[in-house]
Amino acid sequence: xxxxxxxxALLRAAQAVVVILxxxxxxxxxxxxxxxxxxxxxxxxxxxxxxxxxxQQIVAHYGLDKPVVIQxxxxxxxxxxxxxxxxxxxxxxxxxxxxxxxxxxxxxAGTALLLSVAIAVVIAYGVQYLPSxxxxxxxxxxxxxxxxxxxxxxxxxxxxxxxxxxxAFTTIDPDSAAATLFxxxxxxxxVSAPLAEVLIANLDHESRQEYxxxxxxxxxxxxxxxxRHLVKPSMLPAVAMIALIVGELLGGAVITETIxxxxxxxxxxxxxxxxxxxxxxxxxxxxxxxxxxxxxxxxDLASPLLDPRLxxxxxxxxxxxxKVVVPV
Amino acid sequence: xxxSIETTREALxxxxxxxxxxxxxxxxxxxxxxxxxxxxxxVVHDVGFTLERGQSLALIGESGSGKSTVAKSILRLLPTxxxxxxxxxxxxxxxxxxxPERQFRPLRGRLLGYIPQDPSSALNxxxxxxxxxHEAAALAGESDARVRRxxxxxxxxxxxxxxxxxxxxxxxxxxxGGMLQRVLIGLTVLPRPALIVADEPTxxxxxxxxxxxxxxxxxxxxxxxxxxxLITHDLAVAAERAESIVVLKNGIVEESGSSSQxxxxxxxxxxxxxxxxxxxxxxxxxxxxxxxxSGTTPPAALPAVEVxxxxxxxxxxxxxxxxxxxxxxxxxxxxxxxxxGESGSGKTTAVRxxxxxxxxxxxxxEVAGTQVHGQTSAGLRGxxxxxxxxxxxxxxxxxxxxxxxRIVREPLDRFKVGERAGRARLVEQTIEEVGLxxxxxxxxxxxxSGGQRQRVAIARALIVRPDVLVLDEPTxxxxxSVQAGIxxxxxxxxREQGLSYLLVSHDLALxxxxxxxxxxLQRGKLVxxxxxxxIFARPAHPYTRALLEAIPRTSPGLAQS
Numbered sequence: 090x091x092x093x094x095x096x097x098a099l100l101r102a103a104q105a106v107v108v109i110l111x112x113x114x115x116x117x118x119x120x121x122x123x124x125x126x127x128x129x130x131x132x133x134x135x136x137x138x139x140x141x142x143x144x145q146q147i148v149a150h151y152g153l154d155k156p157v158v159i160q161x162x163x164x165x166x167x168x169x170x171x172x173x174x175x176x177x178x179x180x181x182x183x184x185x186x187x188x189x190x191x192x193x194x195x196x197x198a199g200t201a202l203l204l205s206v207a208i209a210v211v212i213a214y215g216v217q218y219l220p221s222x223x224x225x226x227x228x229x230x231x232x233x234x235x236x237x238x239x240x241x242x243x244x245x246x247x248x249x250x251x252x253x254x255x256x257a258f259t260t261i262d263p264d265s266a267a268a269t270l271f272x273x274x275x276x277x278x279x280v281s282a283p284l285a286e287v288l289i290a291n292l293d294h295e296s297r298q299e300y301x302x303x304x305x306x307x308x309x310x311x312x313x314x315x316x317r318h319l320v321k322p323s324m325l326p327a328v329a330m331i332a333l334i335v336g337e338l339l340g341g342a343v344i345t346e347t348i349x350x351x352x353x354x355x356x357x358x359x360x361x362x363x364x365x366x367x368x369x370x371x372x373x374x375x376x377x378x379x380x381x382x383x384x385x386x387x388x389d390l391a392s393p394l395l396d397p398r399l400x401x402x403x404x405x406x407x408x409x410x411x412k413v414v415v416p417v
Numbered sequence: 418x419x420x421s422i423e424t425t426r427e428a429l430x431x432x433x434x435x436x437x438x439x440x441x442x443x444x445x446x447x448x449x450x451x452x453x454x455x456x457x458x459x460v461v462h463d464v465g466f467t468l469e470r471g472q473s474l475a476l477i478g479e480s481g482s483g484k485s486t487v488a489k490s491i492l493r494l495l496p497t498x499x500x501x502x503x504x505x506x507x508x509x510x511x512x513x514x515x516x517p518e519r520q521f522r523p524l525r526g527r528l529l530g531y532i533p534q535d536p537s538s539a540l541n542x543x544x545x546x547x548x549x550x551h552e553a554a555a556l557a558g559e560s561d562a563r564v565r566r567x568x569x570x571x572x573x574x575x576x577x578x579x580x581x582x583x584x585x586x587x588x589x590x591x592x593x594g595g596m597l598q599r600v601l602i603g604l605t606v607l608p609r610p611a612l613i614v615a616d617e618p619t620x621x622x623x624x625x626x627x628x629x630x631x632x633x634x635x636x637x638x639x640x641x642x643x644x645x646x647l648i649t650h651d652l653a654v655a656a657e658r659a660e661s662i663v664v665l666k667n668g669i670v671e672e673s674g675s676s677s678q679x680x681x682x683x684x685x686x687x688x689x690x691x692x693x694x695x696x697x698x699x700x701x702x703x704x705x706x707x708x709x710x711s712g713t714t715p716p717a718a719l720p721a722v723e724v725x726x727x728x729x730x731x732x733x734x735x736x737x738x739x740x741x742x743x744x745x746x747x748x749x750x751x752x753x754x755x756x757x758g759e760s761g762s763g764k765t766t767a768v769r770x771x772x773x774x775x776x777x778x779x780x781x782x783e784v785a786g787t788q789v790h791g792q793t794s795a796g797l798r799g800x801x802x803x804x805x806x807x808x809x810x811x812x813x814x815x816x817x818x819x820x821x822x823r824i825v826r827e828p829l830d831r832f833k834v835g836e837r838a839g840r841a842r843l844v845e846q847t848i849e850e851v852g853l854x855x856x857x858x859x860x861x862x863x864x865x866s867g868g869q870r871q872r873v874a875i876a877r878a879l880i881v882r883p884d885v886l887v888l889d890e891p892t893x894x895x896x897x898s899v900q901a902g903i904x905x906x907x908x909x910x911x912r913e914q915g916l917s918y919l920l921v922s923h924d925l926a927l928x929x930x931x932x933x934x935x936x937x938l939q940r941g942k943l944v945x946x947x948x949x950x951x952i953f954a955r956p957a958h959p960y961t962r963a964l965l966e967a968i969p970r971t972s973p974g975l976a977q978s
Contacts, residue, residue: 299534306529308526398588
């Protein structure tokens with residue numbers, strides 16, 4: 090399997106790089122067709138006290154007077170070499186801005202990811218194995234409830250109950266562990282719903298399979314049947330789902346950071362949008378693309394390792410050994 | 418080989434920790450007053466039978482007769498909470514229904530084994546055979562992993578698996594259906610249970626494999642003294658493999674007794690009907706009806722279908738597969754020609770070439786004198802008016818959201834035949850021809866039975882008045898009595914309308930009933946062809962003989978010998 094898996098992995102990685110570059114180009118083109126040129130506008134701000142000649146020099150230095158295609162190539166070249174440019178607003182390097190904001194957002198999104206998986210697993214397991222039929226029914230409807238309540242409402246309710254009534258955390262120090270946990274919970278709750286739905290559906294499906302019945306007929310207990318037979322096959326579609334969820338977490342982080350008053354990527358994005366800080370926007374969108382594509386790449390690379398049926402080479406061996414293949 | 422059997426046997430006997438109560442003179446299994454209902458619907462009502470030690474009993478009936486429900490309630494594998502079970506099941510001196518799950522679980526596998534219907538879904542797809550076999554062996558009470566491995570490999574050898582080591586390391590999708598069923602049988606006999614419940618253990622397998630698996634079960638039963646409760650829909654299989662038979666219909670026992678008695682002197686009308694409907698037992702049932710049709714056309718007339726040296730290759734990964742290798746056959750007008758073979762024999766490819774869905778790599782295919790390949794799509798459409806297909810599975814081939822009237826009318830609309838009013842009349846007429854009341858026209862496929870759906874599929878094919886019907890396993894998804902009705906219908910339509918049939922089937926008993934001429938295919942190659950009488954009386958090729966032997970014997974009582 091190793092050689093064909095290696096080929097598969099290389100192909101997938103190459104595709105991922107292409108997707109990231111396309112995302113960068115797409116963002117660049119969209120920003121460049123927006124009316125108004127934020128850079129020239131800023132340079133013309135009387136506060137800067139620049140003469141027209143100086144402005145011309147700066148514009149020429151950055152190649153802003155060249156056609157869009159040339160600018161794109163220059164910009165792409167800088168992106169590939171890791172140079173993200175300077176923020177128009179703060180004059181700080183964009184990489185530094187992102188570097189400062191990223192740890193906070195990653196902590197939030199990472200915690201939220203773990204929480205959402207945990208919530209989904211608890212719901213899915215409960216739906217299958219709670220002793221009371223009534224409780225199973227209630228639990229089964231929880232994902233649709235989670236899905237239908239907007240992120241910010243969940244956040245405000247959690248702050249009201251746990252910060253203001255129960256004093257479990259304080260909104261004054263948004264980076265404390267407790268505050269982070271509740272912010273992550275806010276983010277995790279709506280995101281856990283589709284994951285729970287997928288898990289519930291798969292567990293339902295797998296537990297109705299003949300092999301579950303046969304395993305029980307050999308004397309396997311319900312708990313061991315679940316642990317040994319049902320978890321792995323039902324997790325397979327969930328792995329692809331988790332990769333999609335990461336995108337949602339990044340989007341949701343912006344809102345959650347605003348509600349909980351955290352400084353993070355969300356704040357950076359918000360400021361960049363309001364002030365048309367083009368290099369920052371370009372960098373943030375590219376970063377989101379990199380994260381999203383990487384996570385999906387990991388999911389794609391993991392799937393054949395988890396599910397032997399997806400291993401292309403062994404599949405083919407088996408077929409040629411087994412019988413003549415007649416495509417129907 | 419003998420040595421390994423002995424080791425297996427010792428191992429099996431050694432790890433049998435269950436003290437058997439073994440009250441002498443008591444039957445191994447006795448079922449009394451068993452009733453099962455789902456909600457208000459009663460599916461099994463007051464069923465009772467006994468099975469003696471070392472004997473085998475066949476529970477036979479059609480789908481919906483409750484035979485699988487009886488099996489699952491003995492195994493206590495019915496979904497809890499949805500079904501209500503009452504009555505008594507006594508196995509080896511224990512009343513099974515009274516036992517709490519904790520006490521019943523140790524009996525699973527060790528006293529009571531289960532072989533499922535479809536081996537391809539009966540093993541966890543993401544775990545190796547070896548790991549699942551270890552689990553089964555550990556449940557049987559063997560704690561030493563090395564001993565378990567040795568037992569597993571020897572039982573795999575015992576059930577006729579070539580290269581047990583490779584099977585051990587494989588995933589289920591890497592093995593064929595026949596091999597998987599051997600694995601499952603091996604895992605079931607490993608703890609050497611007193612009783613095995615086999616639920617249609619061969620219905621998902623190719624015919625020649627079916628016979629081998631049934632032979633293996635008979636052999637294991639004899640050698641290891643295991644009793645067998647065989648669930649089947651096939652009276653011929655039941656009579657061949659079991660000492661006694663219980664006939665179920667709508668959850669009620671219609672008749673029970675020794676195989677020879679139920680088989681040769683059935684007392685209930687239903688058992689007599691079953692007997693009459695089994696193709697293997699009544700080779701000449703439709704012959705008199707068809708005789709008139711097959712003789713009428715002068716032999717000089719153009720054949721309805723002519724396939725000459727057709728070859729088709731596919732690429733599967735890195736290997737070229739020749740699905741059809743220089744195969745020729747003809748269907749004479751007004752007769753039935755059968756293409757016979759197992760999965761992978763090239764039957765389906767031949768049909769796809771004939772319908773113009775694939776292009777042959779070499780050879781010539783003509784329908785009523787017109788070449789099929791190289792036609793434009795308009796030409797193909799015209800051709801398909803003369804050549805219609807009846808699919809294998811009426812449960813998936815009809816659009817569930819359409820009403821029957823629209824399904825049957827669709828070809829008329831496509832081919833723009835006649836006026837709108839005329840089409841409606843033609844639809845009604847055709848529905849009547851296939852033996853359905855006009856009231857079905859306003860229904861959807863989901864409201865019809867399997868047999869009715871297949872009649873709808875035949876009506877849809879017939880309505881454009883084709884010359885040739887391609888029947889792709891037309892009855893394999895149907896129960897025997899329903900199957901008999903469809904075969905009756907096909908024979909009548911052929912006689913009345915002078916249709917030519919190309920029958921694609923793996924079931925030689927069916928072929929003998931319906932076909933005039935036969936072509937036998939194996940791995941894409943033609944191995945033998947001729948008239949039905951020739952092939953059945955004097956098969957020349959070993960593969961044809963193997964297929965013929967797979968037809969269950971018509972005389973009962975072979976189970977013992």
